[in-house]
Amino acid sequence: MHLRIDDIGKAWGGHTVLDGVSFHAGEGDFVCLLGPSGCGKTTLLRIVAGLTTPDRGRVILDGRDITTLPARERRMGLVFQSYSLFPDMTVAANIGYPMRLRGESPAAIATHTGQWLERVGLGTLAARFPDQLSGGQQQRVALARALAANPSMLLLDEPLSALDPAIRAQLRGEIRALQRSLGIPTIMVTHDQDEALAMADTIVCMNQGRIEQIGTPRCLYERPKTRFVADFIGHANLLPTAFVRETLPAFLERRPPGPDATFDLCLRPEDLVVDADPRGEGVIEDITFLGNLARVNVAWRGRRILAELPGRSPLVRGEAVSIDAVRGAWVNT
Numbered sequence: 001m002h003l004r005i006d007d008i009g010k011a012w013g014g015h016t017v018l019d020g021v022s023f024h025a026g027e028g029d030f031v032c033l034l035g036p037s038g039c040g041k042t043t044l045l046r047i048v049a050g051l052t053t054p055d056r057g058r059v060i061l062d063g064r065d066i067t068t069l070p071a072r073e074r075r076m077g078l079v080f081q082s083y084s085l086f087p088d089m090t091v092a093a094n095i096g097y098p099m100r101l102r103g104e105s106p107a108a109i110a111t112h113t114g115q116w117l118e119r120v121g122l123g124t125l126a127a128r129f130p131d132q133l134s135g136g137q138q139q140r141v142a143l144a145r146a147l148a149a150n151p152s153m154l155l156l157d158e159p160l161s162a163l164d165p166a167i168r169a170q171l172r173g174e175i176r177a178l179q180r181s182l183g184i185p186t187i188m189v190t191h192d193q194d195e196a197l198a199m200a201d202t203i204v205c206m207n208q209g210r211i212e213q214i215g216t217p218r219c220l221y222e223r224p225k226t227r228f229v230a231d232f233i234g235h236a237n238l239l240p241t242a243f244v245r246e247t248l249p250a251f252l253e254r255r256p257p258g259p260d261a262t263f264d265l266c267l268r269p270e271d272l273v274v275d276a277d278p279r280g281e282g283v284i285e286d287i288t289f290l291g292n293l294a295r296v297n298v299a300w301r302g303r304r305i306l307a308e309l310p311g312r313s314p315l316v317r318g319e320a321v322s323i324d325a326v327r328g329a330w331v332n333t
């Protein structure tokens with residue numbers, strides 16, 4: 001299966017929500033639509049699902065234009081933030097529901113339901129009702145129900161955001177492992193950058209209805225193209241070129257910015273080297289010991305820099321330091 005989104009536009013009541021959005025999801029890809037609240041992620045997912053009609057552009061699945069195809073004919077598995085299970089059906093009946101719709105025999109439904117229950121780790125809970133399950137268990141049921149319909153794609157809208165952090169982290173891994181074993185192309189909406197970095201093969205980073213950048217998690221973190229991406233994914237210390245020229249001349253010589261544009265240097269907290277130095281121009285404002293690393297705020301010529309230093313840093317608050325950068329990315333502003 002291969003999905004191509006081509007130049008999608010959508011407005012609600014004269015307000016543009018999506019403006020020329022294009023990307024593709026290949027065989028087995030896990031794509032995250034990442035961006036702040038209101039940037040159009042859910043609208044885009046609903047357009048893929050066939051629940052919202054775009055004003056312009058096309059949705060192409062395996063070479064076939066499905067832009068106007070009704071949702072029920074698209075065979076897409078959907079999981080939303082709210083669990084949306086049938087409250088008066090047991091776990092087994094919820095999972096078996098799409099198979100019943102397809103007219104499978106009771107024996108086949110029982111066998112397949114059992115297999116799905118095992119796959120999502122709920123083998124012992126088949127007879128329970130949704131209100132007797134934790135949030136994480138309910139999302140596993142929702143996932144199994146979506147997959148039991150044998151969908152061509154899996155579409156997930158903030159499936160983990162109602163769960164507490166420990167379950168969330170565990171389910172991230174489980175969803176990814178299941179998705180990989182099935183090889184089913186998946187699009188997940190999230191506003192959580194950690195979730196996108198941990199789960200995605202490809203991140204589509206959106207801002208105000210447009211795509212800012214598409215790439216692997218590593219690419220977006222290491223080489224953000226815009227200020228928005230640098231700020232939205234991870235922590236970014238953004239330094240204007242003139243400031244870099246004065247403070248990090250050796251770095252500037254090694255890694256000059258490109259021509260004919262305005263650039264800031266994006267330094268991630270772990271890109272910095274901070275050393276005790278009585279003649280240094282930085283001052284440690286604050287230091288937090290985190291076991292395997294120390295997080296420090298440094299006042300540096302009127303700026304505030306966040307650095308993460310490996311190991312058990314001997315630096316103390318108020319100490320003078322010198323600052324250097326081991327790597328960094330130039331970001332167009």
Ligand SMILES: Nc1ncnc2c1ncn2[C@@H]1O[C@H](COP(=O)(O)OP(=O)(O)OP(=O)(O)O)[C@@H](O)[C@H]1O
Nearest residue numbers: 012013017035036037038039040041042043044191
């Ligand atoms: N059915 C609708 N009618 C009118 N406006 C809508 C409708 N659906 C979405 N919008 C508006 O479109 C914009 C984008 O909404 P959308 O839900 O796609 O964003 P989002 O990035 O998923 O945000 P969130 O993470 O908050 O859900 C918002 O301003 C929203 O109010």
